[in-house]
Amino acid sequence: MNRQQRRAMKKQVGAKAQEKMANQVAQFGKLxxxxxxxxxxxxxxxxxxxxxxxxxxxxxxxxxxxxxxxxxxxxxxxxxxxxxxxxxx
Structure with missing residues (x-):
């Protein structure tokens, strides 16, 4: 796996984690x-x-x-x- 592929994978995983966290924070308002x-x-x-x-x-x-x-x-x-x-x- 070359550097470009690693960077792309890291960026994609980071975006998914941020989206998941944003959804959880939004649901906290529904508590x-x-x-x-x-x-x-x-x-x-x-x-x-x-x-x-x-x-x-x-x-x-x-x-x-x-x-x-x-x-x-x-x-x-x-x-x-x-x-x-x-x-x-």
Missing amino acids: PQACDACAKEFDKKDKKMVQSWSVVVKQEIVRLFCPECIEKTKEALDVSETNIDTSTE
Whole structure:
């Protein structure tokens, strides 16, 4: 691979990364003000809250979940998985 090819490849990869980052920043503006499951208020300025809450993005739809709702969901999935394992035996 010669120098010209390396430069072209580096430029193309850099442009894709910048576009991806721009899309992610634009989606941050769509962030809800409350948990989508329990409607608990979300404060963007609270560092602890920002680090503990979960953001889920699917097909350009941004959803926000508090730690309690995430924990309840994990427990429900564990129970349903246990029930499936028990029924197959």
